[in-house]
Amino acid sequence: MARLDLGYIDMYLIHAPWPWEEFGADYRVQNRTVWEQMESFYTSKKVRAIGISNFNVRDQEDLYAHAKIKPMALQLQYYIGFTEDDNVKCAQDNGLLVEAFSPLATGFLLNNDAVKAVAGHYNTGVAQVAIRYVLQKGLLPLPKATSPAHIKANTELSFTINDEDMKTLDQLKDTAPGEDNNRY
Ligand SMILES: NC(=O)c1ccc[n+]([C@@H]2O[C@H](COP(=O)([O-])OP(=O)(O)OC[C@H]3O[C@@H](n4cnc5c(N)ncnc54)[C@H](OP(=O)(O)O)[C@@H]3O)[C@@H](O)[C@H]2O)c1
Numbered sequence: 001m002a003r004l005d006l007g008y009i010d011m012y013l014i015h016a017p018w019p020w021e022e023f024g025a026d027y028r029v030q031n032r033t034v035w036e037q038m039e040s041f042y043t044s045k046k047v048r049a050i051g052i053s054n055f056n057v058r059d060q061e062d063l064y065a066h067a068k069i070k071p072m073a074l075q076l077q078y079y080i081g082f083t084e085d086d087n088v089k090c091a092q093d094n095g096l097l098v099e100a101f102s103p104l105a106t107g108f109l110l111n112n113d114a115v116k117a118v119a120g121h122y123n124t125g126v127a128q129v130a131i132r133y134v135l136q137k138g139l140l141p142l143p144k145a146t147s148p149a150h151i152k153a154n155t156e157l158s159f160t161i162n163d164e165d166m167k168t169l170d171q172l173k174d175t176a177p178g179e180d181n182n183r184y
Helices: 028-043 057-066 085-094 113-121 125-135 148-153 163-171
Strands: 009-014 046-054 073-077 097-101 140-142
Touching: 009 073, 028 046, 028 057, 046 057, 057 073, 057 113, 073 085, 085 097, 097 125, 113 163, 125 140, 125 148, 125 163
Parallel strands: 009 046, 046 073, 073 097, 097 140
Antiparallel strands: none
């Protein structure tokens, strides 16, 4: 906290339920201990919300069964064509806000012709359709942009993707070749 020079932190997450070099390994027991620390950060009021990231159903269910304070948010990779439905449902059924990181597939989605065609129906761009799609799915999108023009464009979301176009987007596969999915 001293090094961040902040009075409090808005949200603090466990980045992943396993060490990154052991992707997918079973660390359920260790996560219970880590979570006790997260709970103490929250009760100290130095952190306003605590949550998890990249937790699959196995790891989520174990944590929810043992937590005194449930995580408030799950952050996972989510974009048109890669939606982690089981992990999202598990979190939403347990009352968590689900945040979609990389909703533009780190940029790899931007050249997708099928999404471009849908964007044309609303006179907007692929990025806006990708972000709007996430919102209409009931998730909070977490796009990142360094260009001021992109930052502004990503707030221009006052249109609604109709049911037919949502179905088209739901059926798209392999929308972002090159993106390194967290497949676990
Ligand atoms: N929890 C986790 O494990 C995890 C993992 C990965 C990422 N994240 C977080 O998720 C957030 C977003 O992730 P991300 O950077 O991978 O992906 P992203 O938001 O899907 O894509 C970012 C890329 O899209 C471009 N972009 C943004 N808006 C655009 C627009 N309107 N038109 C055209 N291009 C646009 C950006 O370009 P410019 O920069 O040039 O604007 C950048 O190259 C980050 O805050 C990151 O920390 C979390």
